[in-house]
Amino acid sequence: MVTFVDQVQVHLQAGRGGNGCVSIRREKFKPLAGPDGGAGGNGADVVLIADPQVTTLLEYHRRPHREADNGGYGAGDYRDGVNGQELLLPVPIGTVVKNDKGETLADLTEAGTRYVAAQGGLGGLGNNALSSLKRKAPGFALLGTAGTSGSFTLELKTIADVAFVGYPSAGKSSLIAAMSAAKPKIADYPFTTLSPNLGVVETGEHRYTVADVPGLIEGASEGKGLGLDFLRHVERCSALLHVLDCATLEPGRDPISDLEVILAELGAYPVPEGQTPLLERPQLIALNKIDVPEARDLADFVRPELESRGYRVFEISAASHEGLRSLSFALAELVEKARAEALVEAESKPRIVLKPKAVNDGGFRIATEGGSYGTLYRVLGIKPERWVEQTDFTNDEAVGYLADRLQKIGIDDALVKAGAVAGSTVVIGPGSGVVFDWEPTLTSAAEVQVGARGTDSRVDPNDRRTNKERRAEYTARMDAKAEARAELERERKAGMWKEES
Numbered sequence: 001m002v003t004f005v006d007q008v009q010v011h012l013q014a015g016r017g018g019n020g021c022v023s024i025r026r027e028k029f030k031p032l033a034g035p036d037g038g039a040g041g042n043g044a045d046v047v048l049i050a051d052p053q054v055t056t057l058l059e060y061h062r063r064p065h066r067e068a069d070n071g072g073y074g075a076g077d078y079r080d081g082v083n084g085q086e087l088l089l090p091v092p093i094g095t096v097v098k099n100d101k102g103e104t105l106a107d108l109t110e111a112g113t114r115y116v117a118a119q120g121g122l123g124g125l126g127n128n129a130l131s132s133l134k135r136k137a138p139g140f141a142l143l144g145t146a147g148t149s150g151s152f153t154l155e156l157k158t159i160a161d162v163a164f165v166g167y168p169s170a171g172k173s174s175l176i177a178a179m180s181a182a183k184p185k186i187a188d189y190p191f192t193t194l195s196p197n198l199g200v201v202e203t204g205e206h207r208y209t210v211a212d213v214p215g216l217i218e219g220a221s222e223g224k225g226l227g228l229d230f231l232r233h234v235e236r237c238s239a240l241l242h243v244l245d246c247a248t249l250e251p252g253r254d255p256i257s258d259l260e261v262i263l264a265e266l267g268a269y270p271v272p273e274g275q276t277p278l279l280e281r282p283q284l285i286a287l288n289k290i291d292v293p294e295a296r297d298l299a300d301f302v303r304p305e306l307e308s309r310g311y312r313v314f315e316i317s318a319a320s321h322e323g324l325r326s327l328s329f330a331l332a333e334l335v336e337k338a339r340a341e342a343l344v345e346a347e348s349k350p351r352i353v354l355k356p357k358a359v360n361d362g363g364f365r366i367a368t369e370g371g372s373y374g375t376l377y378r379v380l381g382i383k384p385e386r387w388v389e390q391t392d393f394t395n396d397e398a399v400g401y402l403a404d405r406l407q408k409i410g411i412d413d414a415l416v417k418a419g420a421v422a423g424s425t426v427v428i429g430p431g432s433g434v435v436f437d438w439e440p441t442l443t444s445a446a447e448v449q450v451g452a453r454g455t456d457s458r459v460d461p462n463d464r465r466t467n468k469e470r471r472a473e474y475t476a477r478m479d480a481k482a483e484a485r486a487e488l489e490r491e492r493k494a495g496m497w498k499e500e501s
């Protein structure tokens with residue numbers, strides 16, 4: 001079975017950022033000459049780009065999974081990792097990008113329009129870049145972060161001024177070949193055309209594009225003969241040309257009933273909101289194949305009937321080019337009118353602006369969640385989440401650096417305000433995230449993990465009891481005393497002890 005591909009699902013994965021490097025420069029007589037670990041390279045983006053050379057989405061149907069390069073790792077001697085090279089995915093002009101919820105993300109209607117579908121991860125800084133006056137030789141580097149990924153639906157909707165519609169083998173492709181420089185496949189079997197061919201017609205000083213939509217049959221609007229896929233292409237065209245076959249030998253078919261079938265299908269097609277229904281767009285009729293004598297007779301016969309229905313009718317032959325000149329002028333006129341109207345409309349309509357997700361949003365928020373272990377405080381924000389991702393938790397210094405960063409944007413204060421107390425569970429990021437036991441008296445989460453700043457828990461273990469522990473010990477001691485006193489009292493009453501006289 002032939003597959004007609006103008007709608008595909010693709011899975012795109014941007015590249016991962018490379019890890020930064022920890023390295024110490026060594027010089028003769030100076031073995032510790034400062035940190036020289038370079039940064040990791042950034043992961044590559046996956047970018048969809050509207051390319052006039054590309055006409056189908058078939059390529060993505062065959063290979064729907066695409067991954068961009070990862071960034072290179074940083075290295076010693078100040079060498080940074082290479083940035084991943086952007087993965088450019090050319091798609092046809094008129095490709096609509098939707099997310100997995102069906103929301104439109106981008107409409108690539110002009111050559112060269114780019115849409116960054118997946119964003120590469122950041123490379124981690126090396127210990128050279130992390131050094132400061134206070135931290136002269138960092139023993140850690142930042143990890144690269146993951147690139148974004150996602151599933152997208154690509155949908156091709158041809159954009160042309162005029163769509164040629166009609167039954168299979170009516171001569172739509174022949175007509176586009178006769179009127180423009182396009183060289184579509186032409187054959188006398190139905191559904192020769194599987195994806196629309198675009199042609200540019202030049203008449204006088206007019207220039208417009210035409211598309212031969214694949215043949216339509218009865219039931220197309222319900223999906224018959226891949227009809228819905230075909231009809232989608234008509235959606236973007238401002239005018240329609242009905243190509244009617246006057247030389248068909250198929251029983252039960254004639255230009256009038258053919259037209260009625262096609263009209264019914266066009267009428268049943270639901271255009272997206274805000275667009276003109278297909279049948280309300282300007283339409284012309286071409287009675288084709290009049291180079292065949294019987295066809296010319298038939299065309300002459302049905303013409304008055306069609307004209308009485310209000311159509312402008314052209315008798316043509318795609319084979320002998322008869323009647324094409326006046327047809328192309330008539331189409332040019334329609335197109336000019338439609339363009340003028342579109343211009344007026346475009347000025348009154350608000351434009352859709354593509355908004356890429358903000359990356360450097362410095363904010364964060366704290367969400368509280370109840371649970372069987374008490375309240376859980378969740379820190380959500382692009383920065384804190386990224387910082388956690390960049391942290392090598394096997395490295396105490398790296399964890400300390402994370403704590404400093406978190407403290408700097410005021411997460412501790414915000415947690416106090418949110419009601420966190422000593423020992424509260426704090427999670428950074430969605431899902432299970434990274435879990436901390438938070439301690440407000442200490443300034444940062446890292447100290448909870450690795451001890452107070454400036455100490456090494458292996459060298460001088462911190463044995464000081466917390467106030468809470470001291471209080472517990474005190475009450476326990478007091479309780480024991482009271483208990484002992486009560487015991488003594490009972491025994492005395494029982495006469496176990498003789499009062500000394």
Ligand SMILES: Nc1nc2c(ncn2[C@@H]2O[C@H](COP(=O)(O)OP(=O)(O)OP(=O)(O)O)[C@@H](O)[C@H]2O)c(=O)[nH]1
Pocket residue numbers: 166167168169170171172173174175185186187188189190191192193194212213214215216288289290291292316317318319320
């Ligand atoms: N005699 C004659 N034959 C024509 C004319 N136009 C097209 N044909 C023939 O009709 C057959 C179908 O032509 P196509 O142009 O492929 O028809 P189509 O409408 O694009 O068909 P699909 O792509 O299948 O929908 C071919 O064999 C053409 O040679 C014409 O003006 N005169």
Ligand SMILES: [Mg+2]
Pocket residue numbers: 172173174185192193212214215
């Ligand atoms: Mg065709």
